[in-house]
Amino acid sequence: MIEIEGITKRYDATTVVDNVSMVIEPRTIATIVGTSGSGKTTLLRMINRLVEPTSGVVRLDGADNRSVPGYQLRRSIGYAIQGHGLFPHRTVAQNIATVPLLLGWDRDRIKARVDELMTLYQLDPQAYGPRYPHELSGGQQQRVGVARALAAEPNVLLMDEPFGALDPIIRTKAQEDLLAIQKRFGTTIILVTHDMEEAVHLGDKIAVMDAGKLVQYAKPAEILARPASDFVETLVGASEKPFRLLSLGPVRDAVEPGGAEGEAIPGDATQRDALAELLWSGRPALPVKDADGKLLGRVTVEGLVKRAARPQ
Amino acid sequence: MKAWLPALLRLAVLALLVVFITSPGWFEPLLKPLTENGAPAIYNQGSLLTLTLQHLRTVLVATVAATIVAVALAILVTRPAGAEFLPLSRSLVNIGQTFPPVAVLALAVPAVGFGEKPTLIALFLYGLLPIFENALTALTTLPGNVMEAARGAGMTGWQRLMKVELPLSAPVILGGIRLSVVISLATATIGSTVAAKTLGEVIIAGLISNNLAFVLQGGLIVAALAVLIYDGLSAIERYAARRMGQGAE
Amino acid sequence: MTLRFDKLGIVIAAIVAYAALFAPFATFRANRIVPGQARSILEALPPTLGMLLLAIVIVGGIIALLKTPLIIRLAASIVALVALAILIGVAGAFLTPDGNTFARIAPASGFWLLIFAFTLLLADVLTRLNLSPWSRVGVLMIAALAIAALLVSGLWDSLSILKEYASRADSFWAEASKHVTLALGSLVGAVIVGIPLGILCHRVETLRAGVLNVLNIIQTIPSIALFGLLIAPLGWVALHVPGAAAIGIRGIGTAPAFVALFLYSLLPVVANTVVGLAGVPRAANDAARGMGMTDRQRLLDVEFPLAFPVILTGIRIVLVQNIGLATIAALIGGGGFGVFVFQGVGQTAMDLVLLGALPTVALAFAAAIILDAVIEMTATKRRVETA
Numbered sequence: 001m002i003e004i005e006g007i008t009k010r011y012d013a014t015t016v017v018d019n020v021s022m023v024i025e026p027r028t029i030a031t032i033v034g035t036s037g038s039g040k041t042t043l044l045r046m047i048n049r050l051v052e053p054t055s056g057v058v059r060l061d062g063a064d065n066r067s068v069p070g071y072q073l074r075r076s077i078g079y080a081i082q083g084h085g086l087f088p089h090r091t092v093a094q095n096i097a098t099v100p101l102l103l104g105w106d107r108d109r110i111k112a113r114v115d116e117l118m119t120l121y122q123l124d125p126q127a128y129g130p131r132y133p134h135e136l137s138g139g140q141q142q143r144v145g146v147a148r149a150l151a152a153e154p155n156v157l158l159m160d161e162p163f164g165a166l167d168p169i170i171r172t173k174a175q176e177d178l179l180a181i182q183k184r185f186g187t188t189i190i191l192v193t194h195d196m197e198e199a200v201h202l203g204d205k206i207a208v209m210d211a212g213k214l215v216q217y218a219k220p221a222e223i224l225a226r227p228a229s230d231f232v233e234t235l236v237g238a239s240e241k242p243f244r245l246l247s248l249g250p251v252r253d254a255v256e257p258g259g260a261e262g263e264a265i266p267g268d269a270t271q272r273d274a275l276a277e278l279l280w281s282g283r284p285a286l287p288v289k290d291a292d293g294k295l296l297g298r299v300t301v302e303g304l305v306k307r308a309a310r311p312q
Numbered sequence: 313m314k315a316w317l318p319a320l321l322r323l324a325v326l327a328l329l330v331v332f333i334t335s336p337g338w339f340e341p342l343l344k345p346l347t348e349n350g351a352p353a354i355y356n357q358g359s360l361l362t363l364t365l366q367h368l369r370t371v372l373v374a375t376v377a378a379t380i381v382a383v384a385l386a387i388l389v390t391r392p393a394g395a396e397f398l399p400l401s402r403s404l405v406n407i408g409q410t411f412p413p414v415a416v417l418a419l420a421v422p423a424v425g426f427g428e429k430p431t432l433i434a435l436f437l438y439g440l441l442p443i444f445e446n447a448l449t450a451l452t453t454l455p456g457n458v459m460e461a462a463r464g465a466g467m468t469g470w471q472r473l474m475k476v477e478l479p480l481s482a483p484v485i486l487g488g489i490r491l492s493v494v495i496s497l498a499t500a501t502i503g504s505t506v507a508a509k510t511l512g513e514v515i516i517a518g519l520i521s522n523n524l525a526f527v528l529q530g531g532l533i534v535a536a537l538a539v540l541i542y543d544g545l546s547a548i549e550r551y552a553a554r555r556m557g558q559g560a561e
Numbered sequence: 562m563t564l565r566f567d568k569l570g571i572v573i574a575a576i577v578a579y580a581a582l583f584a585p586f587a588t589f590r591a592n593r594i595v596p597g598q599a600r601s602i603l604e605a606l607p608p609t610l611g612m613l614l615l616a617i618v619i620v621g622g623i624i625a626l627l628k629t630p631l632i633i634r635l636a637a638s639i640v641a642l643v644a645l646a647i648l649i650g651v652a653g654a655f656l657t658p659d660g661n662t663f664a665r666i667a668p669a670s671g672f673w674l675l676i677f678a679f680t681l682l683l684a685d686v687l688t689r690l691n692l693s694p695w696s697r698v699g700v701l702m703i704a705a706l707a708i709a710a711l712l713v714s715g716l717w718d719s720l721s722i723l724k725e726y727a728s729r730a731d732s733f734w735a736e737a738s739k740h741v742t743l744a745l746g747s748l749v750g751a752v753i754v755g756i757p758l759g760i761l762c763h764r765v766e767t768l769r770a771g772v773l774n775v776l777n778i779i780q781t782i783p784s785i786a787l788f789g790l791l792i793a794p795l796g797w798v799a800l801h802v803p804g805a806a807a808i809g810i811r812g813i814g815t816a817p818a819f820v821a822l823f824l825y826s827l828l829p830v831v832a833n834t835v836v837g838l839a840g841v842p843r844a845a846n847d848a849a850r851g852m853g854m855t856d857r858q859r860l861l862d863v864e865f866p867l868a869f870p871v872i873l874t875g876i877r878i879v880l881v882q883n884i885g886l887a888t889i890a891a892l893i894g895g896g897g898f899g900v901f902v903f904q905g906v907g908q909t910a911m912d913l914v915l916l917g918a919l920p921t922v923a924l925a926f927a928a929a930i931i932l933d934a935v936i937e938m939t940a941t942k943r944r945v946e947t948a
Contacts, residue, residue, distance in 0.1 A: 531786025
């Protein structure tokens, strides 16, 4: 659990982060959204003390983050940034092994961990381990960046626009990978982004920052349904709201009994995808199947439209 | 064929150089037409091999000392504690580069006397500048997100310096050393005007006795050394840079 | 209020303390060749002036040591430098026995260290003031005028360097003009040949590597050897080409020095022209072509103006390098300040070495500051225009 209490950062006369308090539950993803200059990155960097706060406290599992020296704290927290920041003079395997080496793990343990992470990220350790970062594609570099952040098995992973430099297709894949990895390791993730779509898709809770202040911190559905201010409303995008709401839930949750004609849609696709498919194909209903191909029921335009309405 | 031609050329230059400084007598017929009145065609007041080795030793000592001091200074002024010195050190480097090597050499004589010492001092001082400048450029233009990642991974200041900053700066610092060595190889010849044992002795003996053969052999040995060392260091530099995906031409 | 120390000030104060209290201020020699005897500040000056100088440098050192406002540091460094400059002249007159023309008084290590320390302070202040290019040239002018005034006033006449000068006043100016002619003339030649050659290398890619390689190799030939090697071909030209000797081409002397400096100058000019032209943004070139400019118009109106600051940087490198290298011309009878340097080295007369070395350093330094200012101005102008 991460508790941020009344944290403030001032540079001379400008207040970059203004008295922010929030609690991030263990094993969840919190996304921080805001425009550039809203203080979201500074807030993130105060958690691993890359920036020292002017006042306020950050507690990790109850312990003040100032109880150990900054560099020791940072070894226990994963950190992934935009443009990945891989060390160009070290191989992929050496890059991933950075923090374990700093922590003095023994060679076998490091090798096992590096191989595990590379395999997890669909990079063959034999083929890619000895390569240098510039020999990889952008998407591969980004995956190595996240693997490096996770190498020392941190409970907490901080991510600053980690997918910012990726093209849309690789980006979607990277987001899915992150969700899968988070489920597997149970890591608590705090992710900074300027993209509301990404924030809604990844976050268990979303924190909206504006001019250094935390404007709203709530579950995605809540943010969509009841934006706390005009700023949040603008950020969410009024015309996008119903579709974002649908994108939060899987088709499985919207299944009605009965059957329908045509090709089935998988149960873990989003309701938004289902609605899009219905509208595009001009059919009133689609059959829904689970991963094993078992028929679960159907989704209807009518049912989805109801779900897209503002929650009461 | 194009790829191995330059390598073959260098190898030939190296072989020719080694043969020339070990058995210069073989080349006497080639140089004889340049002499007048039956003057000797091959330098006869000392062994070319010894002079070449002394020349190289002087340059090596001065360059090693200059590298250590210049890199240490560049590291100092790029740490938070030394940041105050950064702007001043930049101006000093700019000013220092305007000092002609001959002036540095001549001005060192009153302080330390004649011989190898003033040459070493001049080479050291003159060699500092390119290395310092390159080290400073490298250390102040490291990619921001890499430094951020190093800090975020929990490296201490010392670890960042040793494991990230210096390795990343190595190609550019090497470039400074290369420039410094080439300047030093040529400047060391002037050291012979203050009685240092270098290949300049051969050239100056030629100038004094109006013997072109001496001037030519002294000059060509130094030039060949410079070209070979320049090429060798460039190759190391390219290798280091290529590994990091920089300048991948 | 707590006293806070300036880090650079600690270094400066340490140098000042050592130089003022332990190092000799001036050297006294009974004649030109004998070893000198050291004189401290109090021994070298009348008591009141000696105490005054000590007070000025110690207060200056303390101002440097503590964190003080820039304007006070500026004042302290200028006062100390002016006092040192004037009082070294006074020391010369004070130490010279009446009517003795053989005695030589030279500034000693303490004096030079004090000058170094306060110049460092001044340089630091000027760096922190972040002066505009024009003001930097202005500061240089003021300093040059001040030194000229001191030289003309005769205050320094009792110092050994000026005694060396006095006995060679005529040849000094002759060598000075040769030195400047060599350095500037070879630069002009290199610009006239080098820029078109650079443009050619830029346009004709097959030429580029070859030309730059040859020029690179020329740079690695030690200057004294290149000077020497040109004696023979130029001697041949003087003998066999009608009229060549009449325009001053000779095997030894200025001609080989000029040619050697010209050859050394080519690489920076050509290389920077190529780099400058290669650095012209593609978009600018495409736009120019798209608007129907001919190759010639594109070169003159787009490429060349954009590449100009880089070419100017090459010219700065060449000028500073040539001013230094021109000293070597003396070895082959080419003249220049090197004449004094090498004569001085030969006679172990350091004052004579200084007579050659100090003007060389001053020239190179002034050339660097002025050209840096010009480069900065052209570069800023371009930024403003494109902004």
